[in-house]
Amino acid sequence: MSIDPLLVRARGLWEDLARVPVSFAPPGGANVVVSPESGLCPAGWAGVVVLGGSAIVTAPSEGAAGIVRDALGKLQVQAVTDGAWDGTLIQEALPVSRMLGPATLAYASPAGFRPVGSDAPAVERLPAAHPDLRSLDQAAGQEDAGEAALDEITSPAFVVRAQGRVVSAAGYQTWPRGTAHISVLTAPEARGRGLARVTASAAVSHALAVGLLPQWRARPAASRRVAAALGFRELGFQLSIEIEIAETGAGPLDETRHLLR
Structure with a gap:
């Protein structure tokens, strides 16, 4: 079965931003890695990106990664990739201090792009x-x-x-x-x-x-x-989670900007 080239490019971006080797799990799965320098989330937080029904998750420490993996074990993985990170299920499964997002991720291809017409205001x-x-x-x-x-x-x-x-x-x-x-x-x-x-x-x-x-x-x-x-086609979402564990080292956060840095 052929893989959507738009999805392949989008996943490649976020795999790079994880800043450690990781790839998206098979459909319905989530791969969790430790990456203190992750670009998926603010420093000291866990970052979640779901694209095409599978996820990658970065955690700032082994302790945080273990907490996330335990939570995934308690939840239906398909529910996670379908959006449980967005609701109360994840808050019940994890010791969440704060969440940013979810933010929808959408992408445009040359063939799918629909520009405005010639009668639009001058740019x-x-x-x-x-x-x-x-x-x-x-x-x-x-x-x-x-x-x-x-x-x-x-x-x-x-x-x-x-x-x-x-x-x-x-x-x-x-x-x-x-x-x-x-x-x-x-x-x-x-x-x-x-x-x-x-x-x-x-x-x-x-x-x-x-x-x-x-x-x-x-x-x-x-x-x-x-x-x-x-x-644009919506392929998934991004979410950042601050887990209630010590030594995150995170400073004050501007929540309007820092969905990803």
């Missing part, structure tokens, strides 16, 4: 460090700006203006394995007009033109709808 290209983007961050507020992380994009920014002011912007940060992690932000007063789709379409077009894999990570339903409209 302007700006340098990633342009001050008008910081003004948009301020207008959107700390939480939404932190979630979008436009200040971290490595691509140009693609923006729509209203009365001379940037009211929507998108771009991407280049991640390992030729991945373009998409960022989108729209000012509160300009939402509901399809502008996120317009600017994101320009950013995704740019990423695909240079051979990158566009990745859309989202928690809000509205963001997931934009991704779906552009042809």
Whole structure:
């Protein structure tokens, strides 16, 4: 049976980000490894990524890994990969202090991408460090700006203006394995007009033109709808778990930004 090439590329990215040798388990399974430097989660936390019905899990220590493996042994593994990490089951099975996510992971292929039409509002290209983007961050507020992380994009920014002011912007940060992690932000007063789709379409077009894999990570339903409209396919989710054990060494956490670092 052939394997979805989009899924193969997405899994390769997260296997690299685990920063220790690991591969996704067979369907319905989860492989747990110790990786104190994991890029799946904040330092000192356990990171979970489920793609295509199987999972990888990184833990900061052998003790934490043992706790996770014991929890997996008590749960139906298929339930875990279907989303039990998202609900009360995992909180009952693990000594969870805090959770971040889950955030849906979606990807776009050149064949599946659905760009906006030619009748869409005009899109302007700006340098990633342009001050008008910081003004948009301020207008959107700390939480939404932190979630979008436009200040971290490595691509140009693609923006729509209203009365001379940037009211929507998108771009991407280049991640390992030729991945373009998409960022989108729209000012509160300009939402509901399809502008996120317009600017994101320009950013995704740019990423695909240079051979990158566009990745859309989202928690809000509205963001997931934009991704779906552009042809992104949801392949799984990411979740970070702080387990109640000593010596995590983790410092204060900005939860709006740190779904992955």
